[in-house]
Amino acid sequence: MSSNRFAGFLKLALVIGSMQLGAAGLAQADITILNVSYDPTRELYKDFNAAFAEKWEADTGEAVTIQTSHGGSGKQARSVIDGLQADVVTLALEADIDAIAAATGKIPADWKTRLDNNSAPYTSTIVFLVRKGNPKGINDWGDLIRDDVQVITPNPKTSGGARWNFLAAWAWARAANNGDESKAQEYVAELFKHVPVLDTGARGATTTFVQRGLGDVLLAWENEAYLSLEELGPDNFDIVTPSISIKAEPPVALVDGNVDGKGTRKVAEAYLNYLYSDAGQKIVAKHYYRPYKPEAADPEDIARFAEVKLVTIDDFGGWKQAQPKFFADGGVFDQIYKPGR
């Protein structure tokens, strides 16, 4: 009986599998490019891809299909390293694109200078999502280490967004202690003692906070925080912008090694450039990312962003220094969790 049921499953799986193969076969007739991206950009690129495909067809008469793959930023980078034929990568961290460049040579080492604004067509920042009415009175980073506060953030080891969280907290503590790095480390260590769950990705952490009701504050990408509000209604949560945060610059890059093999360089380049166009910037702002050219976006979209003092990754010596110092094996984050502390 059990094996019969199994055979049934198998048949079903085969039927579904062959249907998908058929669909993929049809799509192959056009040009297809693959954008390998990270988790919270699903909604953004769904919109953007449709706009770009329309524009490309209007300009050249060619139909283009854009496939998008989403996942944790580091995992996505590894897929490309292992051979996923990405035409462009739009990831959460410069360090992830650097890793592709170093491991495969498919991206030149100076990729960051090839597009404007350090190859970041949009930026974001880290804000606090708190429960409606802010019952714990959380207004700034200092409140997060109070005894009665629990903080939700994903694991910086597995989540690109969490690394921005970590650095934003560090930046505040460093500024609050006149630049004392050891005080900053003490603060961040204390902060992570208030973290009851380390999810592996930003979306998981949002679920933990929103659906499981765990914690008093979620450290989140600004765009994720707004999306949560939009999805769940502003009746349940408030966004608190801290006094200092970090300018999160999710970069984009062309994967030269792949586009030259596939003959898609022209369309892939146009795709990335379109992110910088007025139309692209408008879409970006609509999805709660801070556009590189705010004047191109709708003023009301821009008005939603609170003023905040932003540090940048350069204040940490760039990712080439920050990545090994804070997040590599045995780095600051691992020291925080050393047992016996």
Added chain:
Amino acid sequence: MASRTRMRWRFRQPSVIPGFGLALGVTLTWLTLIVLIPIAGLLWRSSGLGWSKFIALTLDERTVNALTISFGTAFIAAIVNLVFGVVLAWVLVRYRFPGKRVIDAMVDLPFALPTAVAGIALTTLYAPNGWIGAVLEPLGIKIAFTPAGIIVALVFVGLPFVVRTVQPIMEEIDKEVEEAAATLGANRFQTISRVLLPGLLPAGLTGFALAFARGVGEYGSVIFIAGNLPYVSEIAPLLIVIRLEEFNYPAATAIAAVMLLLSFIMLLVINMIQAWSRRRYGHGS
């Protein structure tokens, strides 16, 4: 000479159905492609580390902790599954009741359900604001986001293994055996412990081993409910993922190789116990 004839005899087992050569060829080729080559690749990658580095990586406190958590929770979950799986199988084999077929089918659900779905469902239930978690919370019992949560997830994914391995053996045991034991003056406890359980032991151990092996490698259902705190509820597969996120391939393969080694040793030991109990009680071979 004698050994050669023995070898020949081994390879030419007479069978009603022809095609042994072809079948063995397919078996070996398939096993090589699907199992041996990937595992050899893993071992090959970790062997490139050199012994001292390999040992340093595996004796790292965090790695040892994660391995302890993985194997410890999988062991406990497999024991829970052994006990309740045998009871479940017993009820399904020996009694008739309305809805029996539905319950029988339900046992297989953990096989069919994507583990991530199971993990999310269990987390929703056991989180402090979930149906079960909300009841346990006032009693001071925390399941989700603790090692206990890992055990709950592993019990879920491992359950069918024990039930499905024990069930057919139970069906084979004749009721007359129990009746004979009773007429010879055994009380119910003696009937169960001396007559029934020994016969079920090999199958039970197989189910235990399968559930245990599944639990050690389980990732999808666990990461949602575990809380993933280093040194507390960080499982070895997650640590492998973390090492990969650091682009630290050597450390990841080292942990994987140790898991492989430990699993192999445990399965071997369980196999030996099984073989022993088959000889001892003469069931199933």
